[in-house]
Structure formats: C-alpha cells, structure tokens
Amino acid sequence: MKLMVSHHDIVFHTVSIVRRAFASFKYRTGTEAFFDYARDSYVKQRQLFEARRWGVTPPPRHLQERIVAGYFPRYIASGRQIAKEILSLAPGTKQSVLDFGCGSGRVAVPVSKFLPNSSICATDIDPEAIDWCRNHIAGVEFDVNSHNPPTRYPSGSFDLIYAVSVFTHLPEKMQREWLEELRRICCGYLVLSIHGQRHHKHIPPAVVPEFLKRGFYYLRSGTTDGLPDFYQSTFQTHDYIRSEWGKFFDIMEIKERAIGWGNHDAVVCKVR
Numbered sequence: 001m002k003l004m005v006s007h008h009d010i011v012f013h014t015v016s017i018v019r020r021a022f023a024s025f026k027y028r029t030g031t032e033a034f035f036d037y038a039r040d041s042y043v044k045q046r047q048l049f050e051a052r053r054w055g056v057t058p059p060p061r062h063l064q065e066r067i068v069a070g071y072f073p074r075y076i077a078s079g080r081q082i083a084k085e086i087l088s089l090a091p092g093t094k095q096s097v098l099d100f101g102c103g104s105g106r107v108a109v110p111v112s113k114f115l116p117n118s119s120i121c122a123t124d125i126d127p128e129a130i131d132w133c134r135n136h137i138a139g140v141e142f143d144v145n146s147h148n149p150p151t152r153y154p155s156g157s158f159d160l161i162y163a164v165s166v167f168t169h170l171p172e173k174m175q176r177e178w179l180e181e182l183r184r185i186c187c188g189y190l191v192l193s194i195h196g197q198r199h200h201k202h203i204p205p206a207v208v209p210e211f212l213k214r215g216f217y218y219l220r221s222g223t224t225d226g227l228p229d230f231y232q233s234t235f236q237t238h239d240y241i242r243s244e245w246g247k248f249f250d251i252m253e254i255k256e257r258a259i260g261w262g263n264h265d266a267v268v269c270k271v272r
C-alpha cells in the first residue's frame with residue numbers, strides 16, 4: 001500500500017506538535033509573557049532587517065494580522081516569494097497588472113519592483129489598508145473598491161490580474177460576480193489562488209460528502225477584525241473550478257501548492 005504523506009504534511013505536523021509542546025511548557029512554567037515579548041521583538045527586528053534589505057516599509061502589526069492571521073518574521077519575504085511565483089505562473093505580457101484584494105500591498109510592492117516598466121494597480125475593499133498603502137508605497141496606484149462589482153477600471157485594462165487569498169474567502173454568488181468583473185477588465189491572463197487539498201481538513205467531517213459532491217463549501221468560522229462578515233473560508237475542488245470558473249475563462253492550469261511556499265493552489269486562467 002502506498003503511503004500518501006507528503007513532505008509538506010510531515011513538516012506541518014511536526015511544527016504543530018512542537019508548537020503545542022512549547023505552549024504547554026510556557027503555560028506550566030508561567031513564562032508566556034516573557035516568551036511572547038521575545039518573539040514579538042524578534043519578529044519586529046527580522047521584518048526591519050528585510051525591510052531595509054528590500055527598501056520597503058512593513059505595515060503596522062494589526063494590518064499584517066488582518067491579512068495573514070498572525071505576526072510573522074517572514075511577512076515581507078512571503079510577499080517577494082508570492083510575487084515571484086505569480087510572475088512565473090503567468091504567461092503573456094505584463095505591461096498592465098492588477099492586484100485584486102491587495103491588502104497592505106504585501107505582493108503588489110515586490111511585483112512593482114520586479115516589473116519596473118509596467119503599470120501596477122492594486123485594489124481592496126479595506127479603506128484603512130489602502131490609506132496606509134497610499135501613504136507608504138510608491139510606484140503602485142491604489143484604489144478602494146466596493147464589496148460588489150463593478151470596479152472603476154475600463155474594459156480590457158489589464159493583461160495580468162492576480163488575486164492572492166481572496167477567492168479563498170468569498171461566498172459563491174460573490175465569487176461569480178467578481179469573476180465576471182475580472183473577465184471584463186482583463187485582456188490576458190489571471191492567476192487566482194484557492195485553498196487546495198491541504199486545507200480541506202478544515203471542512204467539518206459531517207459536510208465532507210456534500211463538499212465532494214458539489215465541489216464547493218463556504219465555512220462560516222467567525223469574523224476577521226476590520227473586514228466584513230462575508231469574509232469567511234471557502235473551499236473548492238479542481239473539478240468545480242474547471243466546470244464553474246471554466247464558464248468565465250479558459251482554465252489553462254491548476255497547479256497544486258504553487259503559491260506561498262506551498263500554501264495555496266494556483267488557478268491560471270485566460271480570457272477568451
């Protein structure tokens with residue numbers, strides 16, 4: 001019998017076990033506050049080191065936590081990594097690029113540095129994040145969009161649109177409306193991230209059969225501070241993407257674990 005355990009699973013489970021053991025140690029020895037302070041200081045220094053290295057400014061902690069659900073030493077490095085992944089997945093020219101759901105510009109900043117001669121736009125529903133971006137990031141044109149389409153962009157504005165961890169949070173009807181809008185404003189390719197199989201463990205076991213049959217599940221798991229109530233967790237199978245997203249685009253490729261050091265799957269689409 002073939003053992004279906006990947007390298008990612010082994011690393012993930014080992015890290016979880018070590019984390020739990022360490023949390024228990026801190027609790028038993030009453031040293032939580034000390035270790036939390038030490039970790040936060042390390043994260044801050046590490047981010048400042050990377051920020052100086054790449055000539056960028058880290059967003060305030062609460063804006064980082066809003067989009068990556070934590071305060072991590074490699075926040076800036078993750079943006080560079082994802083930018084490289086997106087640009088290598090996307091075929092075609094990249095003269096006009098849109099980051100849809102850009103948050104605090106984690107990916108838009110390195111994309112603009114990798115493509116210094118392109119026009120880079122970035123948009124999000126979060127006015128606080130966009131306000132911070134406008135005041136701290138040069139070389140990207142930022143916008144706030146409404147929860148529902150349309151955007152202000154004319155038809156066929158972009159030869160590349162990407163969305164990192166956005167469709168992973170939208171309900172089905174909203175996904176369809178945004179796919180329609182992205183099709184309108186794109187004249188080339190799109191790279192959209194989705195929760196792949198490694199995230200399916202978060203689906204409650206009782207609804208897994210329904211999920212596998214429908215290929216789509218929208219999990220209400222609480223709200224994120226600063227974001228609207230609809231912002232939850234969405235899971236979809238590759239078959240669902242091919243049949244449903246295939247109504248809007250040619251699905252060129254669905255690449256497993258292609259985004260964020262193996263975190264999300266990438267759907268590469270082409271406007272017909």
Ligand SMILES: C[S@@+](CC[C@H](N)C(=O)[O-])C[C@H]1O[C@@H](n2cnc3c(N)ncnc32)[C@H](O)[C@@H]1O
Binds near residue numbers: 104124146147164165
């Ligand atoms: C997990 S964060 C990812 C942010 C950014 N793409 C990154 O990787 O750093 C998801 C982002 O999607 C944005 N978002 C959610 N619904 C949106 C919508 N309908 N239009 C634009 N942005 C949206 C949220 O405000 C949030 O900033």
